[in-house]
Amino acid sequence: MKSLCCSVSSLALLVALAAPASAAPTVDGTVDGSYGAPLAVQTVQTNFGDSTGGVTGGGELDAAYATVSGDRLYVMITGNIENNFNKLSLFIDSKAGGENTLSGGPSYDGGVSSNFAGLTFDTGFEADYHVFGRWGGAFEVDVVDRAGGACTNDCLGDFGAATVGAGTAVQSGTVLGDGNGTTSFLSSPAEFGFNNNNAAGVGGGTGAVVGDPASVTTGFEFSIALADIGSPVVGSEILIHAAYGNGDNNFHSNQILGGLAAPQDNLGGDGGGNFTGNLGGIDFNQFAGAQYFSVTVVPEPGALMIAMLAVCGFVARRRA
Structure with a gap:
């Protein structure tokens, strides 16, 4: 009994x-309801140009979403990326080790990855993987395992360019195959979608946000297998830092998620808006709040x- x-x-x-x-998000550059509420919302206007959508100039990071489903991590950053090879960088902390202060050893992305040397994240954030996207035609995405800063000219990494909508404001594709100075390591393709049609969100300038960045529904979306980012276990937290800067990785905008306190000008290379040739003078511990967001790895219903x-x-x- x-x-x-x-x-x-x-x-x-x-x-x-x-x-x-709940269904896994469709990776197309548009927020799905399965993401839930944003995990970070922009706090400062963009000083890298306020986009009016489409293929016009300007870039901003409005809000961040993330979820884990079907043993994959899904990330959505709403906003705009200018079609001049400016870059959205996502640094992912998903396993033990990693770099709190980035080293100049890892050489990829035509060598300009070395310009990250000296950049320091908030205490407790240790970057393991670097995902970055840019466009000047077809949208391109790289995924790099920085190996705790230990790799030099032998970093593991994959590259992919849009195969749908290349050169337009709405593009998508997959990432799998050797990158620029890296050797493929992904066990399955990473997926990405990009929709640059946002004309709302933050405005231009350095002051506190005017408008509603949380209402923006389009931008850059990305999905990768958990097995390819260290197989984080159920209950663990995946931390993600998002930053928008120039193509040579030596001048950061003021568009960071989690957001910076207003008023805030572009960070430049030293955190004060000056061009120094690299990002080594930026220390996110000098800014209020956490410049990252997190998502918890949850078990699949079948496993429970x-x-x-x-x-x-x-x-x-x-x-x-």
């Missing part, structure tokens, strides 16, 4: 766990159901 009670008391939970999970059945089976055997 007690074993039966165990089964009955667990039935409602098992039914709930067996219910279909199997675990609960195993527990009930164990209890039944103990009571028999």
Whole structure:
């Protein structure tokens, strides 16, 4: 009778766990409802040009979303990326180790990756992977394993260019294959979508946000297998830092997620807006708040159901 009670008391939970999970986002550069609320929202106007959408100039990072589904990480950064090879950089902290202060050793992206040398993240953030996107025609994305700063000319990394909509304001493609100075390591293609049609969100300048950046629904979207970013375990936090800067990685804008406190001019290479030839003078500990956001790795419903059945089976055997 007690074993039966165990089964009955667990039935409602098992039914709930067996219910279909929310659908994984469609990677097309548009926010899906499955992301939920934004994990970070921009706090300062953009001083890299306020875009009016399409293939016009200007760049901004309005809000950040992330979720884990089907053993993949999905990230959505709403806003705009100018079609002049300016870059959106996502640094991902998803396993032990990594770099709190970036080294100049890893050489990729035509060698301009070395210009990150000396950039320091908030305490507790240690970058493992670098994902960056840019366009001047077809949108291009690289994924690089920085190996804790230990790789030099032998970093692992993959590259992909848009195969749908190349050169237009709405593009998509996959990432798989050797990159610029890197050797492929992905076990399955990473996916990306880009939609540059946003004309809302933040305005231009250095002051506090005027408008509603959380209302923006288009931008850069990316998905990668958890197995390719260190296989973070259930319950762990994946930390992500997003930054917008120039193509040579030596001048950062004021568009960072998590956001900077207003008023805030472009960071430049020293955090004060000056051009120094690299980003080594930027230390995010000098700015209020956390310049990153996080998402928790959650188990798939099927895995939870199997675990609960195993527990009930164990209890039944103990009571028999």
